[in-house]
Amino acid sequence: MSRIGVFLCYCGSNIAGTVDVEAVAEMARTLPGVVYVETNKYTCSDPGQEGVKNAIIEKGIDRVVVGPCSPRMHEPTWRKLLADTPVNPYMLEVANLREQCSWVHKDKAIATEKAKDLVKMAVAKVARLSPLHSTEIPVHKKALVIGGGIAGMQTALDIADAGFKVTIVERETSLGGKMVMLDKTFPTMDCSACICTPKMSEVGNHPNITVKSYSEVESVSGYIGNFEVTIREKAKYIDYTKCTGCGACETKCPSKVINEFEQGMSKRTAIYKMFPQAVPSKPVIDAEHCRMLQEGKCGVCAKVCPTGAINYQDEDKLTTETYGAIVFATGYKLIDWKPLYPEYGGGKYPDVITGLQFERLVNASGPTEGHILRPSDNKEPKSVVIIKCVGSRDPNKGKAYCSRACCMYSAKHAHQYLDKVPDGRCYVFYMDVRTPGKGYDEFYMNTVHDGAQYLRGRVSKIYKEGDKLICKGEDTLTSQQVTVAADMVVLETAMVPADGIDELAAKFTVGRDADGWLVEAHAKLRPVETNTAGIYLAGTAQGPKDIPDSVCQAGAAASKVIGLLNKDKLESNPQISRVNEALCQGDGACANICPYGAISIVEKQFRENSRKVTRPVAQVNPGLCQGCGACTVTCRAGAMDLMGYTNESIMREVDALCQW
């Protein structure tokens, strides 16, 4: 038989003013299982708590009902108090006599009746609770950052500087992401490479950071503090321990391939470094285009390599490691505008380029060494049209959202163009100009003063006439049709999530929104956490952002990770789902509905009717389960139950209200 102690509180006059606490206490003494009832003026005060503790020990109480304020206020206080007594902290129920009774009712008789009911319900529930013990989860003091762009690098540096080991997985052959492709950065116009490449080498040389370039996440299992991640390092065909990065191989390789880094505007060799300042500063062989690997003939690079680092037999390597925390910094790509905008030529005019291509054109280390020359005939364009919101804010063709950085970088492109081609004309077609940021609007106004012609409206058609691109649009401020004969057109296209994020997010059970961006746990209050504990977001993986915001978020994600890794052990919440294996049918309905992927179906051996049988049953991962209880309702066999809110305890609460 349970020995329940009921501790009721006056809360000064807060409760006692409208509830006859003594009458409630009198009633409580008659309830089954109740061995002790006490009233107190302020139960939560130090002497009040001391009194509860003493009574528990003196009366041999094994479960406790307290009747003061809302459990949202003081439940943790009571749990902490019980931890110091022989009573299990989870053998507790709080009857909300203040917020949901005395404060909302005026009639004392009615409020007292309700208080009695609330105490009855609490007593009925607590009688059915069982002791719960939180387990300790060890924390592996190591973080994994997925993506080596500016957000990923900043996160890794911040975590590594705090003294924890970090691994960066980068899909490309070098760190740097999109930022390193840019020429200059708004609004200060400092050169992107000058601020990005030092970060890259800092990451590459940091004693606490391991860079896994040309690698991808293969699989993941586990939970907060203990993610077991398998990383596939793609075959590089070069022994990095021998390679010195001298570059002799690149000069001799006969295969010429379209250069992705230069946005298709130049060629690279099959053995290549993404760009000269790449980190790691060593090449890889692109197996798809290498003559030796495809046809078995060539081998020039092996011949010229002074250190014998080339290894054509190289294979993908799989490594598995355990990480305590994971940060997604997977970034973005530009939307493929070609199929969406046939009216802009759909890719048939080489002089209609994207913003990122413009960045490479204007970049001193780009294909034209920084001279703005249009791709078709390498002539300097004397008139340029910049079209904003291509794919952004266009739910019919592209995305409904604003890509946020384009207003600023289109102003930057206009400024750079007018700077390099002083006699040129620049027209910017815009829907709105959005410049919220430090120094942003000043920058935009400077561009306008530079002579950029801003026209409010969309371009409806681009077609070729001679060597000119005719852009037809509308200036909605003067309600006039506008026709501009341009030499080159720059499309400021929308940001969309990076390729492969769907599969990756599914592996980690991280949610994605309708547009595919990863979803934060709370838009305002938990912007860098995901709904999977231990997984965080940085940069444009979460949504379109500019560099300052990405760096900010990277720092925020790093601080969350540091906070987690600083702990030696995590205490797990014991109020989670539990499977009754004898009843479980193993049909997996619970596993399908769990939003955290916490339930898996495993084959287990049982002795049934003195025979050994192997059958599937559900298994709850205590590190992943958050205790929502959705699975308990879906279980047809009734094998799932939620600890702390068991079916039995809720049913008895209902009974107590109706029948006692």
Add this chain to the structure above:
Amino acid sequence: MPVVENNANAIPEDWEPKIIAFCCHWCTYTGADLAGLNRMNYPANVRVLRIPCSGRMNPQYVIEALNKGCDGVLVCGCHPGDCHYVTGNYYARRRMMIFKRLLEYEGLEPGRFQVKWISGAEAGKFRDTVMKAVEDVRALGPINLTREIPYFELPAMPDDDEEAFNAVPEEVFPEEVNA
């Protein structure tokens, strides 16, 4: 919708409706606490039972409550899209929508079982919901599960299962689910 005739004479004079409200810890329970902090006043007929998420709400609890003599049941969760546990209230919405139809088919007056979405900030909505529920149930009188059920037509069910599950159940019970 069923029309239930109440025999006012049968209601005992000191009868007060007894209503149980299953409230999600993260939203409605918080909203109810806020109503207390704001010293809002509402009828004392509703007893709140805290559950971690409306997705935890097992229809059995409702049956138990009605069987054992509760005059009405309220289920309150976070607004669709706001679930603390990502998807719990979507499950609750589907389950409760189907379950409510079942109860009504079995003859329960619609006012006795209500589902509402109330956020932690909507203390006023909590108060209004309680007042409305008490008013509705008071009009229906004490629960009597053994009474004879007058014949009535159920509203048309959507054509196929898919539609029934996916449709925002406006037509089915407009106020409760989409309020």
